[in-house]
Amino acid sequence: MAVAYSREMLIAGGGIGGLAAALACNRAGWRARVFERAEAFGEVGAGLQLGPNATRVLQDWGLSDALQAVAFFPDSITVRSATGRRVLGRMPLGREVAARYGAPYAALHRADLHGLLLAAVEASGESVLHLGTEALDAAPSGATPESLALACRRASSDAGRSEGEALIVADGVWSRLRRQVTGAGDGEPLPTGQFAWRTLIPRDALPAPLRCEYAGVNVWLGARLHVVAYPVRRGELLNLVVLAEGLPASARGTAPQDWNAQAAPAEVAQLLAHAGTGLRDLAGAAPHWRRWMLHDRDPVAGPQALARERIALLGDAAHPMLPYLAQGAAMALEDAAELQRVLAMDIDDVRLCLARYALHRWQRVGQVQARARRQSRIFHATGPLAWGRDAALMLLGRRLLDQGWLWRT
Incomplete structure (x- = not known):
């Protein structure tokens, strides 16, 4: 039976977290629109390690062969x-x-992980990638009570607006949109x-x-x-x-x-x-x-730090951490897997879905942040x-x- 893609998610950020979120949304029956500030994806960064908790997510998404093609598996x-x-x-x-x-346990170039996620998102046919487009601000659209409007800016044109039911903020450690969840008092x-x-x-x-x-x-x-x-x-x-x-x-x-x-x-x-x-x-x-x-942030102290109403944080935008456990990318993949699980539930109110996502993730990511500091x-x-x-x-x-x-x- 074919999945009916009738609901639309907005995603700020087209890195590993943003693409993982898009794939998770697609697998849960949602369309995804991804807004990435960079004009093009390139080969940036260097290596990263993925423990079994992360590669298990890729296995569940049917990406084992894609991982085998690009990764090294240390002995x-x-x-x-x-x-x-x-x-x-x-x-x-x-x-x-x-x-x-x-x-x-795998080791791979960051660009290779990004590439295999990008290929999976493109193969789904249910995501739209807006490159060269920076997400600036989100607010209720006013059109219907169930929609959220995202203000965007393209490098070559004036600001525009896109509408969806909710927004996943995955624009990295220096996120512009993070405070829409955590509040104006949240520091750098x-x-x-x-x-x-x-x-x-x-x-x-x-x-x-x-x-x-x-x-x-x-x-x-x-x-x-x-x-x-x-x-x-x-x-x-x-x-x-x-x-x-x-x-x-x-x-x-x-x-x-x-x-x-x-x-x-x-x-x-x-x-x-x-x-x-x-x-x-x-x-x-x-x-x-x-x-x-x-840079990092203090460990996440409660679900209110990960979601508010129709907006949720994912990956480094939510819980940047020191690299001493090699878990930055892994936590973003885990976040996305949990996002898929809650969005696939038979729940009409996306706010409840995102609240459950935050409730299920905050203790795990806070523990990893604290252990990385230790x-x-x-x-x-x-x-x-x-x-x-x-x-x-x-x-x-x-x-x-x-x-x-x-x-x-």
Whole structure:
């Protein structure tokens, strides 16, 4: 029996969260209209990790083959000391994790995840993508009590208006529309004093020993910094990220919203001056780097922070978090899966659907936000806390690295 697409959802933002929301709406029998400020989708960002809680959503959407075509599936997570080659802990991934949690652990380029979601949305035939169109404001349309009007602005024309039953705000950490749910007193995202440097290195360009050694997810822990490396794009590229507290003097002046600033290799070399030779050699193989400032928000404290009337928040617009659990994209996918579930209910009032969405999601995302902050303190520990962390990893590494509370949903 064919689905009757008789209801229309407006979506602000065409990133991973926005496209996941559009696909969720389509699968629940809703049309989606997506408004994205960028004039075109491009290959932006670098790597990301998806735990079983996220890849399970993609499986449920019939996207397993699409994921297999673009992702790398690491066989382990290995944690080392940044000052040497000492292994602190290791956990198998691969088939073992897939069997335990019903879905694999994947690493992929952000653009590849965006691309497979975009292809799925386009294949549904029930979404309209408005590129080069910025969503500005939402208010009751006045036409009927059941409609909401979204004011938009195109780069090349005057503002326009679009109508739908409700609005999903998925326009990222610097969302313009977030306050329509959280209220005028909601502040800006919180600067954390932490920065990230990222690069992509063709694995064929690495010396053979490094190419083989870093085939899984590798983490190095140091004082006030840590480094993560893992293959993406079926293993063709190595994604390398250095996360540190504070900024070298030569790099001062980074704009808070600039997530793609060019960074000199000397900045990374300075950060890793006391790291082991292998890690310095790996970072030295990168010809260029990008830098951005990490922001988050306090953990979501109640359902009222996620939905109000006909507007709901999703992804980073709702609950930006530090990357220490690798869950930013995963939480957006989980949000979308829950959105699909409530919209598919036999409920006429979309306000009730969105209220249920918020009720079912706020504790989960708030917990992940809080745990990510806690993880940052553990990863960047110094002194006795660092010694205790290393000892615990060496004794209980596999148990500590297995995030069953997170991956089992």
